Amino acid sequence: MAQEAVEKLVKAISAHETSEIERPEDIKACETWIGKLVKAVYTPQGIDKDENSQKTVRMLMEEQLLKSILYHMPEFSPKVRQDIRNIWLITLKSEKLREEVDNHFRMNPELLILLVRGYTKKDMVQTYGDILRFCIKHEAMLYLILFSSLVWQFFKFVTADEYEKCSDAFKTFKTILTRNNPNHKKHVAKFLKTNFDEFFRRFTALLEDDRYHVKRQSLRLLSDVLQSRENFSVMVKFISKASNLQLMINNLCQHEGNKKKGIKTESFHVFKFFVANPRKPQEIKDVLIRSKNKLITTLKAMEKDGTEYGKELPLLIQRLSELPEPTDGPSDGAS
Numbered sequence: 001m002a003q004e005a006v007e008k009l010v011k012a013i014s015a016h017e018t019s020e021i022e023r024p025e026d027i028k029a030c031e032t033w034i035g036k037l038v039k040a041v042y043t044p045q046g047i048d049k050d051e052n053s054q055k056t057v058r059m060l061m062e063e064q065l066l067k068s069i070l071y072h073m074p075e076f077s078p079k080v081r082q083d084i085r086n087i088w089l090i091t092l093k094s095e096k097l098r099e100e101v102d103n104h105f106r107m108n109p110e111l112l113i114l115l116v117r118g119y120t121k122k123d124m125v126q127t128y129g130d131i132l133r134f135c136i137k138h139e140a141m142l143y144l145i146l147f148s149s150l151v152w153q154f155f156k157f158v159t160a161d162e163y164e165k166c167s168d169a170f171k172t173f174k175t176i177l178t179r180n181n182p183n184h185k186k187h188v189a190k191f192l193k194t195n196f197d198e199f200f201r202r203f204t205a206l207l208e209d210d211r212y213h214v215k216r217q218s219l220r221l222l223s224d225v226l227q228s229r230e231n232f233s234v235m236v237k238f239i240s241k242a243s244n245l246q247l248m249i250n251n252l253c254q255h256e257g258n259k260k261k262g263i264k265t266e267s268f269h270v271f272k273f274f275v276a277n278p279r280k281p282q283e284i285k286d287v288l289i290r291s292k293n294k295l296i297t298t299l300k301a302m303e304k305d306g307t308e309y310g311k312e313l314p315l316l317i318q319r320l321s322e323l324p325e326p327t328d329g330p331s332d333g334a335s
Helices: 003-016 025-041 052-062 065-075 078-093 098-107 109-120 125-136 140-148 148-156 163-178 182-194 197-205 212-226 228-237 242-252 260-276 281-291 293-303 311-321
Strands: none
Touching: 003 052, 003 065, 003 078, 025 052, 025 065, 025 078, 025 125, 052 065, 052 078, 052 098, 052 148, 065 078, 065 109, 065 163, 078 125, 098 109, 098 140, 098 163, 098 212, 098 281, 109 125, 109 148, 109 197, 125 163, 140 148, 140 163, 140 182, 163 212, 182 197, 182 228, 182 293, 197 212, 197 228, 197 242, 197 281, 212 228, 212 260, 242 281, 242 293, 260 281, 260 293, 281 293
16 A cells, blocks of 8 residues: 555656646645555554554655655645654654665755755744754754754744744754754764854844843753853853853843843853853953942842742852952942
């Protein structure tokens, strides 16, 4: 049945692509055979325990059908889009097929371009995002994204006006930069070291964005990136720049408001790296000294706001208290 479904889908897609006008019967034929194929690749015990399911996926790759159904997905009904998503996820989850799937992507890098461009497709962002996040769990695909122009597109997607697109793009961006896997972290560290200036130039724009959800998620992602052991040299370079510290102080010491608490909390988890650094450059010390009293006032107020900061908050207050007073006299604590 699977082989017949593959052959019929090849013919249906060919008929659809060669027709001078879009014919509903061609779309319907594609949808029918995609529905049969999702049943052919799905098995309750998992694809790695079913040779017929594995054989079906191999046929899909050989006939370039994984690419074809992805390319035409916007033309299909919501139900069939979910069928395509499920075919892709079953394929990407397979350990037995991992090497073959990775090679398929290496030979067809346009697959990743199609997936990333999914963030431009209205009402389909989550479907493309789900597939893309599973792709990123494959080392070969992560590498293809990191060391190509694709990665830079996420700076545009995470600032999209549509909240759904922005939120899903952040989820994928976080998976790219912080997935807890040794090989994954190694590639991310290499990427950040190689592209430090460009990456943080773009990332600073996210931290300066006026929209609450963009700024808060960017601060949280930055904290996760900096605290990774593999990114130690990147973290040291970041916290040695006075403009980065000043940006954190501005976010930390802003006036109170219902939404400001979340920004303060996330800023705190980046700010602490600057204060805890035992080898602060003089320019960092100078900024901390100038803002000493304002910072202490802010941090003491945060002790009472109900958020759990553990032992880090009183330790930072102590470290700041040990700094010399500003040469122009004590700060009045105003932001």
